[in-house]
Amino acid sequence: MTKSNCVLPEEHRLPPAFPAGDSPAAQTPQARGARRITVQNALCILCALTALGVLLLAALDKLDEIRARGFLNYITEDLLSVSADGGTLGDRMSAAVFGTVEVGGTDTPDITASAALPAPITLPRIYYIPKEEIAKEIYLEREQLERKIFELYAFDTTKVPAGKYAILPTDLSAGDAIELKNSTSFDIDMNEVAAAAKLLPAETIPTEPLVLIVHTHGTEAFSEEGSICYGDGYNEPRSADTAKNVVAVGRVLCEALNNAGIPTLQCEVMHDRESYIAAYDRSAAAIAEYLEKYPSIRYVFDVHRDSMIRSDRAKLRPVTLYDGEPCAQLMMLIGSDEKGAGSYDWMGNLTLAEAIQQHLCADTLGVARPLCLRGASYNQQLAARGLLLEIGSCGNSLSEAENAARAFAAAFVRVLHGE
Structure with missing residues (x-):
């Protein structure tokens, strides 16, 4: 096989590399994007390390409790249990680490709850039917049943x-x-x-x-x-x-x-x-x-x-x-x-x-x-x-x-x- 001397058409040629000293404004969008992703990753890693450091420092205060209860039990009971006062998972994480959780909004006063939360649930309650909806369904079924029963026993003597x-x-x-x-x-x-x-x-x-x-x-x-x-x-x-x-x-x-x-x-x-x-x-x-x-x-x-x-x-x-x-x-x-x-x-x-x-x-x-x-x-x-x-x-x-x-x-x- 002989080596081809064909030249690629203009639109298929690779762009030339940028000189080392070129300004960012002269770079292609792909190059600028790659540099932004690198900076974002670095910031994320820095934030994660900072958060981990804070958690480790806070955990030192609770080291004896964690040892006594076991790490998995501690995390499960204090982070995944449903608080009687509600709150997000972040609120419960804060409570588990720092001892209190503040739940509330602009229209209600803040409530300071104890870190001692209820017993853990078996499964995370992600998908569920609100009790109000369950009650409504039962009521509708019962209402239909009662209507059928009423119609069953209703009798008009004037039609005899x-x-x-x-x-x-x-x-x-x-x-x-x-x-x-x-x-x-x-x-x-x-x-x-x-x-x-x-x-x-x-x-x-x-x-x-x-x-x-x-x-x-x-x-x-x-x-x-x-x-x-x-x-x-x-x-x-x-x-x-x-x-x-x-x-x-x-x-x-x-x-x-x-x-x-x-x-x-x-x-x-x-x-x-x-x-x-x-x-x-x-x-x-x-x-x-x-x-x-x-x-x-x-x-x-x-x-x-x-x-x-x-x-x-x-x-x-x-x-x-x-x-x-x-x-x-x-x-x-x-x-x-x-x-x-x-x-x-x-x-x-x-x-x-x-x-x-x-x-x-x-x-x-x-x-x-x-x-x-x-x-x-x-x-x-x-x-x-x-x-x-x-x-x-x-x-x-x-x-x-x-x-x-x-x-x-x-x-x-x-x-x-x-x-």
Whole structure:
């Protein structure tokens, strides 16, 4: 390769170096800038050394304290803790070194605070929501909730047509988790039951069916969505359509449990369709058949809907909110052997109901009505554990009852997991 004799164009040539004696005014901007940066660095280093010297001299007065408390503890406690009087980090550094801190402004008198500051915080509070904003958010959420509740229970009797009867929204929720309506002669200490409920062990979840859902009174249905009244032949809460009655509610409960990993079966037979009186006999036979075929079943839930009608024929609609939506209130009914069903562990059923009730009362806004203990067994003697569920009443809509079934499923799953 030969050496090139090409000459660079004028605009690409390097500028000539300045003679040593040239004045600063004749230098390029780059050269002047470089000299200013050098002077600034020198000034910064000088200031830093001066500050360090001052800190070292001041620290000599506190050497014994630093040795006693340890350097890191001394710095953390006295520099990073939040003073009750406020102040910047510089103020707290001054206080740590010189013993006092002055906090104040032109509109307020200066406050001289002691160097003994509060205990250190775990993390620096750099990003936070002021307490006023937190309170405001809570207030807004509560205000929205209260508005929804007001709208839920508001009722205008003037809108009920002549010849029809009102469906009145009402709150029948339990005052606490141990409230029991006891119609038996048994003396029940609900505090002891509650303590036993808290100790229930987690259930080993099998691959075979664990839960059976039945419907002794399967034709029990609900009021039309959004209805405020009913009448003879209008909005009657009975139906043989399993898409509209308690069988649909049981279907939602079954689906929720299976989705949560709890193997569940549902018997969709409406045992009261042929005869209301013999319904319990037929449902008992069905339960026995399921237990024989699936001996893994330990829990049997008989899903009903309640019926509450006042003397003026107005129906009650026990309702609340669950997940922000209208939700029927439910009641767990526990049978016993008082009326001759034979000896069985009905106290175990009561303990199970109490465990579920505790979660419903803790996790929901009044979904649970008080527990109810009766003298009849309601076929609960057939399985290891059995409950009768009154999900909603004749004044509730189907969607409200289905929402209550989801709430019950969530609470029951927690009990099975030993929570």
